[in-house]
Amino acid sequence: MTRQQVLDLYFLAARHQLIEIAAFLDRVDRAEGEADFRLGAFAAALRCLQEAPPGERATAVLMALSDPTTEPLPKAPGKGAVGAWSGQRLAA
Secondary structure, three states: OOOHHHHHHHHHHHHHHHHHHHHHHHHHHHHOOOOOHHHHHHHHHHHHHHHHOOOOHHHHHHHHHOOOOOOOOOOOOOOOOOOOOOOOOOOO
């Protein structure tokens, strides 16, 4: 596809998602209490949109949210994914 075709096909959906992200951040800002590691990971992922080389943004965002360790745990700690790595290797 040409750039024009990509823009024609995907721009409105991307615009919608960008507004949703802005609304999410506004809700977080208005909320009381302390944030956890996910907000920091989200901010790092957003920085990747500006700093990663063209063609590598999706990979950079994914890596900013992912556990970079390679050694498997004997047992997963907890019941579900939270969408971001806490920065610590949790023991099972």
